Amino acid sequence: MKFFIDTANLAQIKEAQELGVLDGVTTNPSLMAKEGIKGEENIKKHYVDICNIVTGDVSAEVISTDYEGMIREGDAFAKLHPQIVVKIPMIKEGVKAIKYFSSKGIRTNCTLIFSAGQALVAAKAGASFVSPFIGRLDDVCTDGVELIADIRQIFDNYGIRTEILAASIRHPMHIIQCAKVGADVATCPLSAILALLKHPLTDSGLAQFLADSKK
Ligand code: G3P
16 A cells, blocks of 8 residues: 655655655645645645655645636646646536546546545546545544445446545554555555554563663
8 A cells, every 4th residue: 555645744744755655745725724835836836845855646736616727727737747646626627627637648636535426436537546535534423444445346346447545544543444445545644654653562672672682
């Protein structure tokens, strides 16, 4: 399973990259706003900065909701860097935009996926990734991981090559559960990735080894 980091924070992206297990980055307008990145030119520059830190895919999300606007924004993002994947919301105009980008060989990530039907339509339009938001489903008493499993089954039934990018991951067990049901990618906060490394028996075992080495 690929690990993406879900942030626009350059320090966190660098930290994850230096760990040596990072395969890409996802952002969204809320994450950009959190870092105080405003205005079209600053946003584009920030995406280039991210591409210069990591070697993998970097999802850049459009804010237009009409077809022409999404095409204009997505075309401009795609020209910034070969690592850019244009992130498009799961709405009717977005599906048309995904089809346009796919016919031009520009990779897309269809975001705000909350049902298997939405994932299937995005895949049929040619999305490179679909992003089911599992944490937000859990928040409303719906099993987010079950959605990942459903999409996996459907994509496998038909040999669909669109990658399942589990998003809205809140904790390390989400990552493990997504890996068990076959998500292709998990996009995570840095805290969830770092939490995978931790185990109290590792810490106590290491402390014991270091103490014994001095004997
Ligand atoms: O990037 C989209 C997604 O990961 C958002 O997560 O925590 O805001 O639901 P969250």
